[in-house]
Amino acid sequence: MINIAVLGCGHWGGNYLRLGSAAEGVRLVACADASQERVAAVRRMYPEVEASTSASDILARDDIQAVVIATPTETHYLLARQALESGKDVLCEKPLTASVGEAAELVRISQDRNRILMTGHIFLFNPGIRKVRDCITAGECGKPCYLHSVRTNLGPFRRDVNVVWDLAPHDISIFSYLLGAQPFRVWAKGESFLQPGIEDVAFITLAYPDKVLGHMHVSWLEPRKVRQITVIGDKKMVGWDDLDPVGPVRVYDKSVGRDRFYDNFGEFCLLAREGDITIPRVTLGEPLKAEFAHFLDCVTTRKAPVTDGANGLQVVKVLAAIQRSMQQDGLPQEVDA
Numbered sequence: 634m635i636n637i638a639v640l641g642c643g644h645w646g647g648n649y650l651r652l653g654s655a656a657e658g659v660r661l662v663a664c665a666d667a668s669q670e671r672v673a674a675v676r677r678m679y680p681e682v683e684a685s686t687s688a689s690d691i692l693a694r695d696d697i698q699a700v701v702i703a704t705p706t707e708t709h710y711l712l713a714r715q716a717l718e719s720g721k722d723v724l725c726e727k728p729l730t731a732s733v734g735e736a737a738e739l740v741r742i743s744q745d746r747n748r749i750l751m752t753g754h755i756f757l758f759n760p761g762i763r764k765v766r767d768c769i770t771a772g773e774c775g776k777p778c779y780l781h782s783v784r785t786n787l788g789p790f791r792r793d794v795n796v797v798w799d800l801a802p803h804d805i806s807i808f809s810y811l812l813g814a815q816p817f818r819v820w821a822k823g824e825s826f827l828q829p830g831i832e833d834v835a836f837i838t839l840a841y842p843d844k845v846l847g848h849m850h851v852s853w854l855e856p857r858k859v860r861q862i863t864v865i866g867d868k869k870m871v872g873w874d875d876l877d878p879v880g881p882v883r884v885y886d887k888s889v890g891r892d893r894f895y896d897n898f899g900e901f902c903l904l905a906r907e908g909d910i911t912i913p914r915v916t917l918g919e920p921l922k923a924e925f926a927h928f929l930d931c932v933t934t935r936k937a938p939v940t941d942g943a944n945g946l947q948v949v950k951v952l953a954a955i956q957r958s959m960q961q962d963g964l965p966q967e968v969d970a
């Protein structure tokens with residue numbers, strides 16, 4: 634039985650309280666939230682869980698083996714460091730930290746102390762995204778040419794981070810997972826229309842090895858909630874729509890060929906080939922439940938999580954490069970190797 638604690642019992646932390654109090658092989662013994670109001674609400678819902686306003690008190694306890702951190706981004710580094718240094722395994726929400734240096738430091742501490750450090754890149758546990766990856770790795774799409782994503786809604790607005798640090802970690806982690814590669818250069822334009830100095834919309838372009846391009850549109854200032862990704866391969870194209878009630882994945886048997894009957898290069902025609910659109914069966918399940926189960930499995934077996942600290946650090950490096958590009962009016966920025 635693993636004793637765990639949840640730090641941060643707000644909107645997202647509430648999901649971990651629900652999962653932690655119901656999962657097998659785990660006992661949710663404590664939680665902390667800086668807000669007295671949240672602590673009181675948790676005490677009413679989970680009277681058997683010790684709720685406190687002090688995360689430090691909980692991290693000092695020897696009977697807790699693992700903690701989940703679901704507090705605002707700026708607090709992740711100190712809480713995770715304290716947890717790792719007190720010998721606990723850590724599942725930290727995305728983005729892992731607010732800077733590259735902090736994330737690298739957490740990775741180092743977790744390695745030195747032989748602790749599990751996992752980042753909550755939830756979409757790697759999303760059955761639809763896994764199906765898209767299967768299509769790519771099985772060669773069904775051919776060579777990926779480019780990927781693009783749209784992740785927009787009207788809010789929810791944050792004050793601690795801008796829309797890039799809030800939403801783009803999802804698409805950065807998904808693109809790297811789908812391609813099995815990291816971007817080496819980014820260009821980004823962002824703007825703040827709602828809160829001075831906090832970008833609420835951004836358009837991001839990313840360059841990956843092998844001439845693969847990525848593009849992301851993230852926004853808190855849009856009329857529609859959209860969660861979509863399109864992968865353009867040279868054999869087929871795949872669309873993912875997390876909100877599609879029929880099924881999240883569509884495989885488009887569409888590509889462009891060259892007319893075989895031409896005399897010289899200047900005469901060839903590009904031929905659009907339009908085949909069937911299929912909706913592969915995707916067995917849906919709660920991604921956060923799968924992510925949490927993976928963390929517990931890693932705590933038990935001591936294997937490295939799919940979304941380990943190094944994975945979280947890589948995403949923070951891309952976020953930092955995007956931030957630099959936005960600050961320099963879209964100039965290209967190399968991602969730290």
Ligand SMILES: NC(=O)c1ccc[n+]([C@@H]2O[C@H](COP(=O)([O-])OP(=O)(O)OC[C@H]3O[C@@H](n4cnc5c(N)ncnc54)[C@H](O)[C@@H]3O)[C@@H](O)[C@H]2O)c1
Pocket residue numbers: 640641642643644645646665666667668671688702703704705706708726727728753755799
């Ligand atoms: N994976 C996802 O899809 C997803 C979705 C939403 C949020 N998140 C992540 O979860 C984290 C929390 O987001 P949220 O939407 O729940 O925010 P929130 O503001 O609703 O909740 C954060 C809670 O942390 C508490 N808190 C702040 N500092 C604290 C500290 N030092 N110790 C203990 N508690 C503290 C606050 O009082 C608040 O109740 C963020 O990192 C966010 O990026 C992830």
